[in-house]
Amino acid sequence: MTTDTLVMPSATAAPPHAGLLRRLLVDSGYALLSLPVGIAAFVVAVTGVAVGVGTVVVWVGLAVLALTLLAARGFAALERAQLPAVLGHPVPRPAYLTPDGGRVRRLLTPLRDPQSWLDVLHAVARFPLAVLAFVVTVTFWALALGGITYGLWDWALPQEGNEDLFELLGFDGGTPLRIVGYTAIGLVAAAVLPFAVRAVALLQAQLGRVLLTSRAATQAEIGRLSRGRDAAVAAEAVALRRLERDIHDGPQQHLVRLGMDLSRAQRQLERDPAAARTTLAEAGVLAKEALEELRALSRGIAPPVLADRGLPAALAALAARSPVPVELAVDLPDERPAPVTENTAYFVVSEALANVAKHSGAGVCRVEVRRAGDVLRVVVEDDGEGGALLVPGHGLAGLADRLRAVDGVLAVDSPRGGPTRTTAELPWA
Template sequence: MTSETLVMPTATAPYRSRVARQTLLDSGYALLSLPIGVFAFTLVVTGVAVGVGTLVIWVGVAVLAGTLLAARGLATAERAQLPAVLGRPVPRPAYLMPDGGRVRRLLTPLRDPQSWLDALHAVLRLPVAVLAFSVTVTMWALALGGLTYWAWDWALPDPSADPENSDLLELLGFDSSPARRILLYVALGVVAAVLLPVVVRGVALLQAQLGRVLLTSRAATQAEIGRLSRGRDAAVAAEAVALRRLERDIHDGPQQHLVRLGMDLSRAQRQLDRDPAAARTTITEAGVLAREALEELRALSRGIAPPVLADRGLAAALAAVAARSPVPVEIAVDLPEQRLAPATENTAYFVVSEALANVAKHSGARVCRVEVGRSGDLLRVVVEDDGAGGALTVPGHGLAGLADRLRAVDGVLTVDSPPGGPTRTVAELPWA
C-alpha cells in the first residue's frame, strides 16, 4: 500500500509570483529609461535650441515642429509602458489634427499644448531616470553580489597580505576573517534582496508619476470635458424629446377640447334668444369638455413635476404614480428621511413614470414591481414586469429618452428585456 502526500498550493505563491514579476518589470523600466532619457533629452534640447536660434530665417519653425513631433513619439512610447508600472490604464490625449494650408499644418504641433508637455517631459525625465537607474543597479548589485559572495570570495586579494587593502569589517573596526567576511556580505545581500522590490518599485513609481502628470493629466481633463459635453447634449436631447411629446399631447388632448369648448360656447350664445333649452344643453356639454380638458392638463402636469413630489418627496410621488397605473404595481421604497437633491428626485420619478407608461402601453404585463433604494453612492431604481419583453433603447423612443435624461445627471440606464420577458429596467444615478 502506497501513501501519497498532497501538496496544497499556498496563498503566498501567487503573491510572490506577482511581486517577482512586478520587480522585473520595474527594473526593466528603470534600466531602459536612462538610455531613452539621454536620447530624448539630447534630441529635444538640441532641437529646441536650434529651432529658436533659426526662427529669424523661418527654418526654426520646421525644426521646432519636427522636434515636437519626435517628442510626441517618445511620449507615446512612455505611455505604452505606464500601465505596467502604475497597474492601471492611462488615458491618451487627443492631439490637434492638421488642417488648413501648408503653413497652418506645419504650425499644428506648435499650437498643441500637449506637444509642449511632451517636450517638457523629455527634459525633466533625465534626472529622474539617472536616479532610478543608479538605485536599481545598486540594489541589484548588492542583492546578487551579497547572496553569491561565498562563491567568489576566494578570487579576491587577501586583505591581510596588503596593509593598504582593507575590507568592510576592518573599516568598521572589527577583526576580519574569511568566515566573518562571507557572513557579513551574505547578510547584506539578504537585506538588499528583501528591500529590492520596495526600493525599485519606489523609483519606478516616481518616474512613472512624472510621466502620468505630464503625459496623461491633460487627457484626463479632456475626457472629463467630453463627458460633461455628452451629458449636456444628452440633457438637451432629453428636454427636446420631452417638449415635443408635451406639445403633441397638448395638441391631441386639451387643445382639441378647448377648441370644441370655444365652438360650443359660440353656438350657445347664438341659441340663447331663439332656443334657450338648446343653449342650456350646449352649455352643459361645454362644461363637460372644460372638466375633461382640466383633467388632461392635470395629468400632463403630473408627468412633468407633480406637486406631491415637491411637497411630500419621492416615496409619496412614486406611490401616487403607481396607484394610477392600469397594471398592478408592487412598490418597495427604502429611502432615508432626509430629502434627496431635487434633480435626483425628478429624474427618479420620471424614470418610474415613463417605465410604467411603457409597461401599460407595450408589455401586456399582469403585474409590475418597482424597487427604489440606495446602493453605495448611487440611487438604484428597478422596474420589472412579467410582460412579453423585447424592449429596445431605440433612438427617438421612450427608453432612449430615459437613457439621455439619466446621462445628463451622470446616471446609467440598463435594460434587460429578452423576447418573451420579463423586462427589467435598472437606473442608477448619483445619490447626491
C-alpha cells in the same frame, strides 16, 4: 439535512509573493529602460529646441522645432504605453491637433499644440529622474544578489593586499565574519529592494502622468460635460415636443370644443333652454376631461407631491394610477437626494410605467428604488413580452439622454419573450 461543501484552493491561483515578484520585475524593467530612452529623449529635445530657436530667424528653425516636437511625441507615446503597467490603471491619451490648411500650416501644426510642448518638457524633466531610478535599481539589485550569493564566490577573491569592509571598520573575524556580514547586507538589500525600486519607478511615472496624461483627462472631462449638455438639450427638446403634441391632441382639442359648445349654448339659451342645458352639461364634462388631462401632463413633468412629500410619496401615487398592477419597494433614508435626482428618478419610473402599459402586455410590474452608496438605483421590471431596445429616436433613448445629462446611466435587459428589466443609476447628490 445540511451539506458541507469543501472548497479546494485553485491550482492556478497565484501565490501572494508571485504578485510582488511580478511588480518588482515590472518596476525594474521600467527603471532600467528609462535611462537609455531618457538620454535619447533629452538629447533630441534639448538639441532640437536649441538649434530650432537659434535658426528661427532664417525660418529653418521652425521646421527644426516642428520635427523636434514630433520626435518628442514619439518618446511620449512610448512612455504612455509603459505607464499602465507601473501605475496599475489605464491612462488617457490626449488628442493632438489635426493638421489642416496649406502645406506650411500643416508643417507648423505641432508648434500650435500645447501637448507637444508638454512632451518636450517631459523629455527634459524626466532625465534626472531616469538617472536616479537607474542608479537605485542597479545598486539595490547588485547589493541583494551579490550579498546573498557572496559565500559562493568569496574564495575567488584575492585576499593578500586587500581589505574588506569589515576590516576597514575594525572587525577581524576572518572569512566566516566576512561571509555572514555580506550575506546579511544582501538580505537587507533584498528586503528593501521592492520598495526602493517601486518608489523611484512611481516617482518617474507620476511625472509622466502629470505631463503626458493630465491634459488628456481634462479633455475627456470637457468632452463628457459637453456630451452631457448635448444630451440634456436633446432630452429637453424631445420632452418639449412631446408636451406640445400631448397638449395639442388632448386639452387643446377639448378646450376648442368647450368654447364651441359654450357659444352654441349661448345661442340656444333663449329659443331652446332644454337643449342649452344639455350642451352646458356636455361642456362641463369636457372641462373636467381637459382638467384631468392637464393634471396628468403636470404629473409627468413634476407633480407637487414630489416637491412637498418626496420621492416615495410621488412614486406611490404614480403606482396607484398605473393601469398595470405595480409592486413598489422603496428603501430610502430620511435624507432626500438632490432635487434634480428626485425629478429624474420620478421621470424614469413614469416613462417606464407608461411603456409597460403601452407596449409590454405585462400582467404585473415591480419597481424598486434604493440608495447604494452615493448612487440612487431605480429598477423597473415587468413580466411582459420583452424586446425593448435603446433605439435612437425612441422613448428609451430619450430616457438615456436625460440620465446622461445628470451623470446617470441606463441599462435595459429585455430578451424576446421577457421579462424586461430597466435599471437607472443616478448620483445621489
